Amino acid sequence: MGSGADQDFQSQREQAHQQQQSHDKKYKLKMLLLVIITNLLTIYIFTAPFYFNLSVYSCTSLLHDLNSTKSQLAASHSIIAKLLQKLSSTNLLSQALLIELTRQHDELSSTNRAHESIKLGYDIDSRIHIPDELMLAIGPHELPLGYSPQMGSDEVYPPVGAGCFKFPEELVQYMTYDIGDQCPVDDVLVQRLMLKGCEPLPRRRCRPKSPANYVEPTPFPDSLWATPPDTSIIWDPYTCKSYRCLIEGKNAPGYFDCKNCFDLKGREKSQWLFDDGGLDYGIDHVLNTKPHGTIRIGLDIGGGTATFAARMRERNVTIITSTLNLDGLIPIHVSVAQRLPFFENTLDIVHSMHILSNWIPETMLEFTLYDIYRVLRPGGLFWLDHFFCLGSQLNATYIPMLDRIGFKKLRWNDSRKLDRGIHKNEWYFSALLEKPMK
Numbered sequence: 001m002g003s004g005a006d007q008d009f010q011s012q013r014e015q016a017h018q019q020q021q022s023h024d025k026k027y028k029l030k031m032l033l034l035v036i037i038t039n040l041l042t043i044y045i046f047t048a049p050f051y052f053n054l055s056v057y058s059c060t061s062l063l064h065d066l067n068s069t070k071s072q073l074a075a076s077h078s079i080i081a082k083l084l085q086k087l088s089s090t091n092l093l094s095q096a097l098l099i100e101l102t103r104q105h106d107e108l109s110s111t112n113r114a115h116e117s118i119k120l121g122y123d124i125d126s127r128i129h130i131p132d133e134l135m136l137a138i139g140p141h142e143l144p145l146g147y148s149p150q151m152g153s154d155e156v157y158p159p160v161g162a163g164c165f166k167f168p169e170e171l172v173q174y175m176t177y178d179i180g181d182q183c184p185v186d187d188v189l190v191q192r193l194m195l196k197g198c199e200p201l202p203r204r205r206c207r208p209k210s211p212a213n214y215v216e217p218t219p220f221p222d223s224l225w226a227t228p229p230d231t232s233i234i235w236d237p238y239t240c241k242s243y244r245c246l247i248e249g250k251n252a253p254g255y256f257d258c259k260n261c262f263d264l265k266g267r268e269k270s271q272w273l274f275d276d277g278g279l280d281y282g283i284d285h286v287l288n289t290k291p292h293g294t295i296r297i298g299l300d301i302g303g304g305t306a307t308f309a310a311r312m313r314e315r316n317v318t319i320i321t322s323t324l325n326l327d328g329l330i331p332i333h334v335s336v337a338q339r340l341p342f343f344e345n346t347l348d349i350v351h352s353m354h355i356l357s358n359w360i361p362e363t364m365l366e367f368t369l370y371d372i373y374r375v376l377r378p379g380g381l382f383w384l385d386h387f388f389c390l391g392s393q394l395n396a397t398y399i400p401m402l403d404r405i406g407f408k409k410l411r412w413n414d415s416r417k418l419d420r421g422i423h424k425n426e427w428y429f430s431a432l433l434e435k436p437m438k
Helices: 002-124 132-138 162-166 168-174 187-195 243-251 283-287 307-313 362-375 391-405
Strands: 297-301 318-323 331-333 347-353 376-390 408-417 426-434
Touching: 162 168, 168 187, 297 307, 307 318, 347 362, 362 376, 362 391, 376 391, 391 408, 391 426
Parallel strands: 297 318, 297 347, 318 331, 347 376
Antiparallel strands: 376 426, 408 426
């Protein structure tokens, strides 16, 4: 009986102990789950809000920058608007100043011109009296219709060479005459002024002396090779007083310009007719380098008695001759330094013999050659005939100069000039050059 009760009690105790162990396991499991959940929650709390807060901060900063940029842009628009307003006001002020300056200029123009005249006279030389005729010749003169937009002025200055004012005494002498009467016979003075750079000369209000007993010229074509009558020339400024004297000058000792050029039955009669394959080019050979009839009009620089022009006229080519004191079929009185009075791309041919040479300063010569290039049409010919220079200048100066200008060489010949001795190293070259078509 007793032992059975003990067994029941022991059995109950073991059941209670098992239940307690089961309860403890469940409690520990719950605590483990609670710890895990707590840790996960802690991780979530300390991580997820950081990124969220960072994103919110970035968006807030970007919005702030955008708002700042909008404010700056609005301020810039305001500044630009103010600047435009000031610019408009400045333009109105400038227009008002121009109107006022124009008014003052109109009121003082006559006074200014008088002051300029006095100043010019003083600058030339206070001891030299400047005649009124000279002041009138060089201007300025008011335009009758007032300000000209095309000219950009209300007055005009007659063209006068800058070199004229370097030689005031000769200039005053040239402009001293009786208005409306006969001009002085001052060809020597005129040529001296032109060669010094006084070109163009001022215009004058006098009439040139006419030849006495003038007769009609010899009819064409006989006139090309006929000596003109003596009554066609004013001989006053020259040593010779007749054509016969000029022709017989070929027999005079020494060398001088145009020594043989008046003898139309001598060397001039055969000039440029034959081509020797060297320095002497024939006119027909030159013309044949171009299609027939395309060489129509040209210029001969320093053409003397215009033999070249006569030869060309026989071939239906019109040549204008530049000259200082000799004749020509169509002469123009200009020096080699003067800008050629022709439009660009006009002439078919330009010729020069002996005039263009090394006596001309190099820079001045280059300006002249560029001017020749200017007036020649595309495909036009430049015939450089017997250019004189030293051997050291040929390759170092003149060939590079012609290359710089842009001429195309159709023909080139050079040869020593031996009449004064080989030791002088003097050379001639002749060239037929072309202005490129493009």
